[in-house]
Amino acid sequence: MENDTAAHVPTIFYIFAGIALCCFLYNLKRLFTARIGRPEVRSLRPWEVIRNTLYFGVLHLKVSSRQFGYATIMHLCLAWGFITLLFATTVDFLAARGLFLNILPGKDTPWFAALNEIGGLLLILGTVLALIRRHSSIKPEPLPQDALAGRDNLFGDTGVLIFLLLLAVGGFLAESARLAIEQPATAGASFIAYPLTLVLPSDLWQSLQPGLWWSHAILALALIALLPRTKLFHILTGIVNVALTNTSERGTLRPMNIFALMEDPDVDLEGLVLGAGKVEDFTWKQLLDVEACTECARCSSVCPAYATGKPLSPMKIIQAIRHNLYAPAMDDPASMVLVGELISPENLWSCTTCRACMQECPVLVDHITAIVDMRRFLILSEGKPPEDAAAYLEKTAQQGNPWGFPRENRLKWAEDIGLEVPLMADKQEADVLYWVGCAGAYDPRNQAIARAMVAIFQAAEVDYAILGKEENCTGDPVRRMGDEYLFETIAGQNIEKLSKYSYNRIVTTCPHCYQTLGQDYRQLGPAWNVVHHSEYIQELIRQGRLKMDGEVTGRVTYHDACYLGRHNGIYQSPREVIAQTLSWKGELVEMARSHAQSFCCGAGGGNMWYEINQGERINFNRFDQAVEVGADTIVTACAFCMIMLDDARKVRDKEESVQAKDIAELVVENLAPAIPGLGKREEPARVYGE
Amino acid sequence: MKISVIVRQVPHQESVLKISKDETWIDEENLVFITNESDSYALEEGLLLKESQGGEVVVCTLGPERAGQVLKDALAKGADRAIFLRDDSFDRLDSQGMARAFAAALKDEQFDLILLGLQTDDIGNAQLGPILAEELDLPHATLVVGTEMLGRRVKVKQEQEGGWFQHIEMDLPALLTIQSGINKPRYASLRGIMAMKKKEIRDLTAADLGLNTSDLTPDQVLVRLYVPPKIKDTAFLEGAPDEIVAQLVEKLTNEAKVL
Numbered sequence: 001m002e003n004d005t006a007a008h009v010p011t012i013f014y015i016f017a018g019i020a021l022c023c024f025l026y027n028l029k030r031l032f033t034a035r036i037g038r039p040e041v042r043s044l045r046p047w048e049v050i051r052n053t054l055y056f057g058v059l060h061l062k063v064s065s066r067q068f069g070y071a072t073i074m075h076l077c078l079a080w081g082f083i084t085l086l087f088a089t090t091v092d093f094l095a096a097r098g099l100f101l102n103i104l105p106g107k108d109t110p111w112f113a114a115l116n117e118i119g120g121l122l123l124i125l126g127t128v129l130a131l132i133r134r135h136s137s138i139k140p141e142p143l144p145q146d147a148l149a150g151r152d153n154l155f156g157d158t159g160v161l162i163f164l165l166l167l168a169v170g171g172f173l174a175e176s177a178r179l180a181i182e183q184p185a186t187a188g189a190s191f192i193a194y195p196l197t198l199v200l201p202s203d204l205w206q207s208l209q210p211g212l213w214w215s216h217a218i219l220a221l222a223l224i225a226l227l228p229r230t231k232l233f234h235i236l237t238g239i240v241n242v243a244l245t246n247t248s249e250r251g252t253l254r255p256m257n258i259f260a261l262m263e264d265p266d267v268d269l270e271g272l273v274l275g276a277g278k279v280e281d282f283t284w285k286q287l288l289d290v291e292a293c294t295e296c297a298r299c300s301s302v303c304p305a306y307a308t309g310k311p312l313s314p315m316k317i318i319q320a321i322r323h324n325l326y327a328p329a330m331d332d333p334a335s336m337v338l339v340g341e342l343i344s345p346e347n348l349w350s351c352t353t354c355r356a357c358m359q360e361c362p363v364l365v366d367h368i369t370a371i372v373d374m375r376r377f378l379i380l381s382e383g384k385p386p387e388d389a390a391a392y393l394e395k396t397a398q399q400g401n402p403w404g405f406p407r408e409n410r411l412k413w414a415e416d417i418g419l420e421v422p423l424m425a426d427k428q429e430a431d432v433l434y435w436v437g438c439a440g441a442y443d444p445r446n447q448a449i450a451r452a453m454v455a456i457f458q459a460a461e462v463d464y465a466i467l468g469k470e471e472n473c474t475g476d477p478v479r480r481m482g483d484e485y486l487f488e489t490i491a492g493q494n495i496e497k498l499s500k501y502s503y504n505r506i507v508t509t510c511p512h513c514y515q516t517l518g519q520d521y522r523q524l525g526p527a528w529n530v531v532h533h534s535e536y537i538q539e540l541i542r543q544g545r546l547k548m549d550g551e552v553t554g555r556v557t558y559h560d561a562c563y564l565g566r567h568n569g570i571y572q573s574p575r576e577v578i579a580q581t582l583s584w585k586g587e588l589v590e591m592a593r594s595h596a597q598s599f600c601c602g603a604g605g606g607n608m609w610y611e612i613n614q615g616e617r618i619n620f621n622r623f624d625q626a627v628e629v630g631a632d633t634i635v636t637a638c639a640f641c642m643i644m645l646d647d648a649r650k651v652r653d654k655e656e657s658v659q660a661k662d663i664a665e666l667v668v669e670n671l672a673p674a675i676p677g678l679g680k681r682e683e684p685a686r687v688y689g690e
Numbered sequence: 691m692k693i694s695v696i697v698r699q700v701p702h703q704e705s706v707l708k709i710s711k712d713e714t715w716i717d718e719e720n721l722v723f724i725t726n727e728s729d730s731y732a733l734e735e736g737l738l739l740k741e742s743q744g745g746e747v748v749v750c751t752l753g754p755e756r757a758g759q760v761l762k763d764a765l766a767k768g769a770d771r772a773i774f775l776r777d778d779s780f781d782r783l784d785s786q787g788m789a790r791a792f793a794a795a796l797k798d799e800q801f802d803l804i805l806l807g808l809q810t811d812d813i814g815n816a817q818l819g820p821i822l823a824e825e826l827d828l829p830h831a832t833l834v835v836g837t838e839m840l841g842r843r844v845k846v847k848q849e850q851e852g853g854w855f856q857h858i859e860m861d862l863p864a865l866l867t868i869q870s871g872i873n874k875p876r877y878a879s880l881r882g883i884m885a886m887k888k889k890e891i892r893d894l895t896a897a898d899l900g901l902n903t904s905d906l907t908p909d910q911v912l913v914r915l916y917v918p919p920k921i922k923d924t925a926f927l928e929g930a931p932d933e934i935v936a937q938l939v940e941k942l943t944n945e946a947k948v949l
């Protein structure tokens with residue numbers, strides 16, 4: 001141990017270090033710009049904060065992604081190189097002050113010297129990989145165009161990489177100079193810096209040493225001072241953001257309690273904030289999300305709207321909010337109107353709320369709630385739904401279904417074929433309340449699925465009943481479109497009806513109904529046991545109440561619905577049910593994008609009810625993905641996915657070669673013994689227009 | 691500019707209609723009622739004119755208790771106040787009687803423009819506009835698909851037969867009946883719905899309007915309402931061409947008896 005190390009560091013360095021620290025603290029004000037956001041109560045348990053920090057922050061487990069292999073390795077090099085050097089520099093600093101010398105390693109402790117070298121090497125490797133990725137043909141398209149001046153970050157993306165590269169290379173040179181002069185016995189442990197010393201004569205190292213040391217020191221201090229103004233700020237904001245994220249509540253739309261608001265006689269209409277139209281209308285946590293964004297573009301890379309040429313890029317939405325957040329704090333008066341100028345309505349309406357962006361985000365940004373909050377602003381505050389959608393919203397309010405078919409006809413799917421379906425109004429109680437949903441009741445293709453469910457209930461001798469004409473749209477499309485007022489209205493009507501009867505659980509065939517009844521309604525009070533039919537059928541099969549005689553041959557692929565998979569974590573139940581229907585000649589093949597990486601059908605988030613006339617249609621793209629793996633049957637477990645993929649099948653002229661089936665239909669066709677008249681269904685005619 | 695828009699409540703277009711027992715009207719139970727479609731366009735036109743010219747939009751309807759909803763919807767979309775003509779004696783008025791009631795309600799307010807939908811989706815006789823214009827002694831235009839303000843005059847584009855249009859100008863005050871499709875009716879914002887609760891809805895009865903029984907006795911009476919009997923029957927003949935010809939000859943000989 002060298003006890004005289006302190007003498008090597010001139011006092012003026014400490015003065016500079018003090019200045020750098022002050023600058024760092026001053027620049028940290030950027031972090032606190034999130035304070036302009038609205039209050040939001042976080043219910044966080046300490047162990048969750050610790051777990052999130054370690055899991056997502058330190059261990060990078062969300063940065064690591066098979067879809068982004070190169071970027072994963074690149075970032076692990078950068079981050080671990082940075083962390084190693086931060087540790088090493090801290091130890092050096094303490095040693096230089098003569099602190100903890102008995103427990104800390106010295107500069108020339110062989111393993112510590114080697115660790116230093118590894119850190120530097122990782123950092124150089126990471127920066128080089130990153131520079132190649134940004135400036136060669138492998139640059140992912142959604143990654144933003146870089147400028148050295150940066151957008152809201154000093155030096156931009158490339159500038160900061162060059163900064164890090166200079167720092168790492170300068171570190172090696174300074175160390176080489178020291179080794180050349182001091183010639184410690186263990187110099188060989190510095191497996192890069194030591195060989196470097198041999199390149200130049202030692203008297204030259206001697207004369208270069210002060211310059212190399214000071215340039216490295218100044219660069220390092222400048223980095224500390226400016227860090228919060230650069231892209232590297234995400235090291236802090238990312239960790240703070242993941243630590244404060246309640247992972248189980250991600251993607252949950254916040255209740256607005258509009259009915260309470262409307263009954264308040266003292267409400268100030270002028271000052272009332274409905275949804276988010278300006279940056280300060282978001283909550284502080286949403287703004288912290290925005291600060292944490294690293295512009296890695298993973299969200300946009302996996303976004304189905306982006307992939308098909310729609311105006312949406314989730315990353316640009318987050319960037320736009322951040323621009324408005326930082327502009328005043330960074331003394332930039334050029335802040336613009338957020339919704340309408342920086343973010344166009346078409347941008348917001350393109351989102352299918354499929355959650356692919358949130359699935360990939362390494363720092364747990366909650367894109368969906370931000371987008372829906374801005375949609376709420378457009379509808380509730382401005383009265384501007386997408387052009388075609390206003391009619392559907394009104395129809396939902398008037399007839400209880402978005403198609404606007406008469407409520408009187410809600411049972412036609414059963415009556416038309418003389419199917420006797422028990423009504424809750426008659427039975428008052430049942431084991432299962434089967435929630436048919438608007439698609440099951442009115443859409444010809446989905447009516448077949450509702451009939452298949454009845455066959456399953458009958459085959460398994462389930463005590464079930466439906467609400468019939470008492471059933472309403474659950475409000476999923478209107479809620480995701482941002483019409484929280486209409487959502488509360490129709491949810492209230494449904495809750496009233498559902499509360500009249502006695503049953504053990506609700507079974508739905510549509511993941512959107514499943515999400516609303518099971519999750520969204522909880523915010524309004526009652527909590528029911530809601531089961532998706534994929535889980536329910538799986539249970540019936542496991543209990544031996546449904547006997548299967550798998551006859552399906554050929555290649556079957558399963559399309560994960562967003563609100564079943566990513567939003568509710570159900571991936572295996574439908575696959576297990578499908579497996580039961582396969583014969584030895586049948587096989588379940590997976591599309592390139594499946595499970596949590598699934599690609600939306602294009603109908604979620606209210607997109608079923610309006611058209612973004614730009615780019616390719618999402619359902620065609622998804623259908624092509626199924627054709628790519630040679631599937632002759634696409635199995636769905638969602639009313640909207642069925643409509644979208646069935647349409648794509650027809651438009652792509654594959655009606656003969658590719659079938660689209662719901663798991664319930666597949667099960668009914670393979671029941672043992674078969675049910676006469678309810679198996680092998682005929683293709684229904686589509687009655688409503690395209 | 692002071693604009694009055696007449697809005698009326700009708701059953702939803704998709705309703706499953708049943709004839710009432712006395713066969714003079716439909717069974718209103720379980721029906722969903724909404725704002726008459728072309729009236730929504732008239733309202734939007736009024737709101738657009740108010741936005742460009744300034745002034746006020748007063749919505750007016752006539753009907754039973756439930757019809758108040760169309761006034762609330764219009765107020766939520768941005769109308770400033772409402773007049774509700776509500777009286778038991780207004781039940782089953784003909785167009786003339788309705789025009790007298792609306793004329794009595796609107797005549798003292800000095801409106802620059804009175805707008806209403808071309809016709810209602812229930813009876814669809816398209817008479818109220820022209821009769822009301824006569825009652826108020828105003829120039830009028832029907833089937834309007836475009837408006838342009840020229841100071842104290844209005845230029846309108848009228849839809850004609852066979853894809854032709856006619857452009858005419860008239861002095862204000864005037865009455866226009868609006869064709870669906872002239873604009874894109876807006877969606878009521880929650881802000882609008884909340885503001886609606888503080889707006890005025892004035893109820894006026896026959897007595898308030900100074901109307902007596904003879905004013906309201908209909909000249910037209912709906913005698914009987916029935917579903918048209920099916921008189922045409924279309925049959926598809928199937929099979930090979932030879933079989934079809936044989937079937938056709940058989941039908942023409944024995945059923946139609948024309949051969």
